[in-house]
Amino acid sequence: MAKRRARNLDDQAIERIIxxxxxxxxxxxxxxxxDTLERYLGARYTRQALDKHGRIKSAYQIAKARLSKAPSPGRRQKISDAEIGxxxxxxxxxxxxxxxxxxxNENLLEQFITxxxxxHLKGLKKEDLNTPFPCVDRELTKAK
Structure with a gap:
């Protein structure tokens, strides 16, 4: 029996993955x-499907960076009551x-949608909106 394709990732699933x-x-x-998401969401997504979503990719990279800086479990110290406070x-x-x-973030997303x-109403395309700023020449002006 062939495996069924997992449903498309919606905003709610992406939030849960993040x-x-x-x-x-x-x-x-x-x-x-x-593997963890298959148990948690009940659907198996490929690495490529997850990596294709910018928010998931970014959350993955941030988690990797955070975990690489975390001390290993054997190197943790006892914490005093003052430190706990x-x-x-x-x-x-x-x-x-x-x-x-x-x-x-919700307010900014609403602003972005607006x-x-x-x-779109003005006929601007994504390429128009993503045009980089012009370069600024910041060299010193030569005195006369």
Whole structure:
């Protein structure tokens, strides 16, 4: 019996995949991620399908960088009560910051959608909008 093709990745599935990557600990590879997502989402996606989505690719690269800097489990030290208090305060601040940034991101996405719609109405194409800024000549002016 042939395997059924996994459904297309929608925004909700992409959010869940990014959440998995944000909470990932230990060794990370595309194969491990694909296997974990199959258990978590009930569908098997290929590395290429995941890598094709910019947000997933970016979250994967960020997770890889974060994990490469993390100390190995054998090198962790005991944490004092004072340090735990500081860590709890930091966690609360980061959670608040994360919530604020999510709201800001939603607002920016809404603004982008508005701009994209208005650009479409004016007949602008993606290439027009992605034209790089002109180079600026910042050499010193020669005095006379």
């Amino acid at each position: 959440g998995v990557l944000d909470g990932w600990s230990g060794r990370l590879s595309w194969d491990l991620l694909v 500081v860590l709890i305060q930091r966690l609360e601040r980061l959670e608040a910051e994360n919530g604020r940034l999510k709201v800001e 701009w994209a719609y208005n650009a």
